Amino acid sequence: MKEVRAFPVKKYMEFTVDESLIENKFKFLNVPKQYKSLGLDLSSDANLFYGLEANGKQYKSISNMKEFDNYDVILRLLSWSWFNEKGYFVFRVLKSNKDEQVDFMEEKEYLKGCFIKIT
16 A cells, blocks of 8 residues: 555645546546646636545545535645646645635635735
């Protein structure tokens, strides 16, 4: 079994995982083997979500927002990339525990305050 690093998640943090942690992988057309890297950045409007249950080992794709309460953690898929025959998924946490609720307006307000400061 592959070792997996565990870390606590906080609402709106972003992180990357490899496809071994994804139960039902989000795939594009079969990527030809000659392509060593490929990437796709998704807008917030894409609304592609994944969830994780408390004792879950893999993230599951969520097709209906009504299922959000069934998961302890809800993630928005931000991008998918392919490097050397391995897929990587970048997520933003929308719900970090069973007691939180997903709030899209709050997410938008949070993102308004995010910027890169050049010094």
